[in-house]
Amino acid sequence: MKLNVNGRVHDVNVEPEMPLLWVLRDELKMAGTKYGCGIAQCGACTVHVDGEAVRSCVTPVASLAGKKVVTIEGLGKPGLHKVQKAWIEHEVPQCGYCQTGMIMSAAALLAKKPTPTDSDIDQAMTNMCRCGTYARVRTAIHSLAGTKVAAAPEAVEAPNGQKV
Amino acid sequence: MELTVNRREFLKASTAVGGGLALEFSLAGAAVAQPALAAPPEITHWIVIHPNDKVVIRVARSEMGQGSLTGLAQLVAEELECDWNKVTTEFASPNEHIRRKRIWGSMSTGGSAGIRTSHEYLRKSGAAAREMLVSAAATQWKVPASECTVANGVITHGPSKRKVSYGKVAAAAAKMDAPKDVKLKDAKDWKIAGKPLRRLDVPDKVLGKPVFGADVQLPGMLHASIVQSPVFLGKVKSVDSAAVEKMRGVKGVVKTDTWVAVVADNWWRANQAARALKIEWDEGANAKVSDETIMALFKEGLSAKELPSARKIGDAPGAMAAAAKVVEAEYYSPYLSHATMEPMTSTAWFKDDGTLEVWTSTQNGEASIAAASEASGLPLEKCEVHKTMLGGGFGRRGAPQDYVTQSVKIAQQFKGKPVKLLWSREEDMQHGFYRPASLVRMKAGLDADGKVLAMHTTIACPSILALLRPEGIQKGIDFTAVRTFSDATYQIPNQQVDYAMRNPHVPVGFWRAPGLQNAFYRECFIDELAHAAKKDPLQFRLDMMKPDDKNRVVLEAVAKAAGWGSPLPAGVHRGIAQSDGFGSYTAMVSEVSVKDGAIKVHRVVFAIDSGYVVNPAACRAQAEGNVIYCIGQLWQGHTIKDGRVAESNFHDFRLPQIHEMPPKVEVVLVPTGGFWGGHGEPGALCVAPSILNAVFAATGKRVRSLPLRDGELKA
Numbered sequence: 007m008k009l010n011v012n013g014r015v016h017d018v019n020v021e022p023e024m025p026l027l028w029v030l031r032d033e034l035k036m037a038g039t040k041y042g043c044g045i046a047q048c049g050a051c052t053v054h055v056d057g058e059a060v061r062s063c064v065t066p067v068a069s070l071a072g073k074k075v076v077t078i079e080g081l082g083k084p085g086l087h088k089v090q091k092a093w094i095e096h097e098v099p100q101c102g103y104c105q106t107g108m109i110m111s112a113a114a115l116l117a118k119k120p121t122p123t124d125s126d127i128d129q130a131m132t133n134m135c136r137c138g139t140y141a142r143v144r145t146a147i148h149s150l151a152g153t154k155v156a157a158a159p160e161a162v163e164a165p166n167g168q169k170v
Numbered sequence: 171m172e173l174t175v176n177r178r179e180f181l182k183a184s185t186a187v188g189g190g191l192a193l194e195f196s197l198a199g200a201a202v203a204q205p206a207l208a209a210p211p212e213i214t215h216w217i218v219i220h221p222n223d224k225v226v227i228r229v230a231r232s233e234m235g236q237g238s239l240t241g242l243a244q245l246v247a248e249e250l251e252c253d254w255n256k257v258t259t260e261f262a263s264p265n266e267h268i269r270r271k272r273i274w275g276s277m278s279t280g281g282s283a284g285i286r287t288s289h290e291y292l293r294k295s296g297a298a299a300r301e302m303l304v305s306a307a308a309t310q311w312k313v314p315a316s317e318c319t320v321a322n323g324v325i326t327h328g329p330s331k332r333k334v335s336y337g338k339v340a341a342a343a344a345k346m347d348a349p350k351d352v353k354l355k356d357a358k359d360w361k362i363a364g365k366p367l368r369r370l371d372v373p374d375k376v377l378g379k380p381v382f383g384a385d386v387q388l389p390g391m392l393h394a395s396i397v398q399s400p401v402f403l404g405k406v407k408s409v410d411s412a413a414v415e416k417m418r419g420v421k422g423v424v425k426t427d428t429w430v431a432v433v434a435d436n437w438w439r440a441n442q443a444a445r446a447l448k449i450e451w452d453e454g455a456n457a458k459v460s461d462e463t464i465m466a467l468f469k470e471g472l473s474a475k476e477l478p479s480a481r482k483i484g485d486a487p488g489a490m491a492a493a494a495k496v497v498e499a500e501y502y503s504p505y506l507s508h509a510t511m512e513p514m515t516s517t518a519w520f521k522d523d524g525t526l527e528v529w530t531s532t533q534n535g536e537a538s539i540a541a542a543s544e545a546s547g548l549p550l551e552k553c554e555v556h557k558t559m560l561g562g563g564f565g566r567r568g569a570p571q572d573y574v575t576q577s578v579k580i581a582q583q584f585k586g587k588p589v590k591l592l593w594s595r596e597e598d599m600q601h602g603f604y605r606p607a608s609l610v611r612m613k614a615g616l617d618a619d620g621k622v623l624a625m626h627t628t629i630a631c632p633s634i635l636a637l638l639r640p641e642g643i644q645k646g647i648d649f650t651a652v653r654t655f656s657d658a659t660y661q662i663p664n665q666q667v668d669y670a671m672r673n674p675h676v677p678v679g680f681w682r683a684p685g686l687q688n689a690f691y692r693e694c695f696i697d698e699l700a701h702a703a704k705k706d707p708l709q710f711r712l713d714m715m716k717p718d719d720k721n722r723v724v725l726e727a728v729a730k731a732a733g734w735g736s737p738l739p740a741g742v743h744r745g746i747a748q749s750d751g752f753g754s755y756t757a758m759v760s761e762v763s764v765k766d767g768a769i770k771v772h773r774v775v776f777a778i779d780s781g782y783v784v785n786p787a788a789c790r791a792q793a794e795g796n797v798i799y800c801i802g803q804l805w806q807g808h809t810i811k812d813g814r815v816a817e818s819n820f821h822d823f824r825l826p827q828i829h830e831m832p833p834k835v836e837v838v839l840v841p842t843g844g845f846w847g848g849h850g851e852p853g854a855l856c857v858a859p860s861i862l863n864a865v866f867a868a869t870g871k872r873v874r875s876l877p878l879r880d881g882e883l884k885a
Binding site: 020021023024025027028031032033035037038039040041042043044045047050077078079082086090093094097098099100101102103104105107109119127128131132134135136137138139140141142143144157158161164165166167168169170 | 205234235236237285346356357358360364366368369371373375376377378380381382385386387393404418435436437438439508509511512513560561562563564594595639723779782783785786792794795796797799816819820821825826828829830831835837839840841842843844884
């Protein structure tokens with residue numbers, strides 16, 4: 007079948023039920039989209055299908071005929087997407103494994119709701135992060151909505167003389 | 171295709187390749203080859219400087235999200251006085267490490283020890299390189315080195331105003347001998363270290379560019395999915411793989427005594443086929459083990475006679491008998507998965523030239539290469555391990571190298587082709603090295619004024635060391651099972667800490683902050699004692715501390731920052747806890763409300779004294795991560811049933827999510843200097859006790875067993 011990923015049409019010869027995730031990772035060799043659970047729980051595999059955030063680990067490739075898939079590799083082209091810039095600015099990632107899915111979810115949320123509330127964020131950002139980057143995820147999303155976010159704390163002199 | 175693997179060899183390799191010990195044995199017979207000196211010039215073994223002034227700093231520890239890749243480089247760069255904007259990093263090669271007689275020191279990344287155990291040799295290496303570069307410039311200019319200064323990677327000769335950049339003199343400097351003694355800077359004068367510099371790994375991570383172990387792609391690579399005995403230590407009785415071998419893309423089935431793997435041209439195909447295997451297991455007597463039998467074992471442990479003591483001060487039982495009031499409580503914690511977002515994974519490739527290459531997410535490159543060597547039968551110097559980024563570690567990817575061993579055994583049957591083993595989430599969750607479950611009884615005697623005269627603690631807990639590093643057990647004591655009690659700084663005149671090592675067959679390992687259950691028990695019990703003594707929990711703790719106890723510094727700092735004693739919004743209550751660990755001193759105040767039985771954490775204030783702070787921004791991120799990681803303990807707990815872990819994926823072992831992150835996590839850094847402590851784990855210690863002490867303040871209910879039961883806190 008023909009599969010449109012990041013604006014490029016690929017010919018893929020796989021079982022129709024193969025989840026998009028494994029077509030991306032093992033057939034098209036695009037490893038930015040991650041495997042975390044295989045049951046649509048963790049969101050590490052999130053991509054956009056016609057602009058919607060979708061869990062690619064449970065999306066059969068056959069369901070994507072005529073649709074447009076965007077992955078982390080194609081999100082910001084050319085350059086960085088604003089969500090990626092905010093992620094750098096607020097230094098969101100720790101290990102980074104879940105972050106590509108997290109960024110795809112945030113980009114889809116902001117495309118629909120440019121000024122999401124905390125509750126909107128809670129509902130849309132169901133991605134799991136074991137390192138615990140959630141506070142920064144929220145801050146980075148709010149910063150893109152123009153909401154004022156708390157600045158990093160001022161450095162003060164510590165007992166050992168360091169300014170931290 | 172029927173492939174068998176020698177059982178004894180497999181078991182030996184898979185049980186406990188702890189790095190150090192296995193490596194020493196293997197090294198004894200290994201010829202050490204001459205180091206291959208890399209061009210561009212290596213000034214010291216940690217530092218390579220290109221002619222264009224680019225500085226490459228080598229990193230021996232792993233980067234699993236904690237940020238020490240950046241922090242370690244900051245320490246080197248600080249003394250090197252190079253231009254931070256020209257710094258990049260590379261992981262030191264485990265193979266070269268062995269050939270150069272372990273020149274990069276420990277590669278182990280755990281115990282929050284990356285920075286605190288290597289800061290000195292890293293800074294000295296940076297300082298030595300700086301002196302060599304200056305000396306090379308001075309020699310070239312024929313001036314005394316003492317007339318030269320350095321800043322930002324540029325050497326200046328004061329009297330003549332001549333300047334040269336590091337890159338121009340790097341080749342000459344590399345030929346010089348490193349100075350023996352170098353003076354290190356005072357932390358007050360740091361310009362690169364100690365600053366909240368941006369992490370070097372973040373820009374690539376937002377693009378999905380870094381290669382995690384699961385992302386390795388090699389020409390002609392095959393994919394493997396594994397099925398391990400659902401009952402730990404079970405054996406394969408029979409495998410019917412006939413149908414599976416006809417499935418699309420399947421290249422072969424690897425059968426061993428304890429697991430079966432399917433190799434295919436795509437991981438989904440391998441995994442579909444693995445799930446379709448018909449395997450009969452010999453589960454043995456362990457199939458009868460359950461939470462109930464484990465609890466019975468622990469209870470028996472608590473009442474056993476003549477247990478080894480991890481601490482004995484004064485006469486705790488005697489003083490207890492004379493106490494005006496005795497308080498006693500039993501606390502329990504369940505087994506917990508690490509649940510790294512990236513499941514266990516390793517890629518192995520037996521090359522045509524007789525070497526073996528492995529790519530893996532590892533917390534210890536040395537342990538990985540030892541496992542690869544042992545599993546393959548190849549000498550260490552014929553093996554190489556490429557350390558990838560880790561999709562989380564938290565202790566799962568350190569001492570146990572089971573997944574490396576398996577990948578080597580699988581690839582051995584496909585010589586000449588790289589094979590990537592990726593565990594399914596189900597395999598990952600059901601074949602961990604779990605945070606041990608434990609049952610602890612604490613008993614304290616108070617005098618008429620509420621002063622604690624005696625405390626007697628008995629700990630029934632499986633031993634991590636017995637499984638992973640048996641040589642670490644001293645007189646029947648596994649220090650990871652007793653710490654926080656055995657080394658408590660509270661001035662209680664009579665103390666006894668007894669340890670009942672009880673080892674069910676469930677594998678245990680180093681979870682984030684190994685032993686942190688004890689901080690939960692101790693600090694909640696101290697809260698119980700404070701209430702029994704009718705004293706303020708903060709003052710009660712301070713009254714038991716020596717004036718120079720560093721725990722006092724953080725306790726006072728956290729109380730001040732949290733506004734201990736000040737009014738709170740209606741329904742919100744505070745809890746406090748303190749504990750040292752992993753080289754640092756910590757204290758935490760949590761503000762919590764309980765509504766309809768549900769706990770909401772509104773604010774967490776955390777104070778930490780780590781002696782020095784190398785990257786304040788990364789330290790704050792670690793604290794934030796620790797808080798939410800450990801909030802998960804409130805509801806997470808594995809069920810052991812029929813000898814296996816019942817939970818299989820994130821639907822029944824739920825990770826904390828964004829709505830559970832406290833809106834405020836405030837970090838108070840109070841480094842006092844003179845020692846080096848860690849940050850990756852200390853922030854985990856006080857999360858459960860500070861929250862549960864606040865829950866008591868809110869509800870009057872003492873939570874002594876985790877996870878919380880349904881409806882436990884409903885009014």
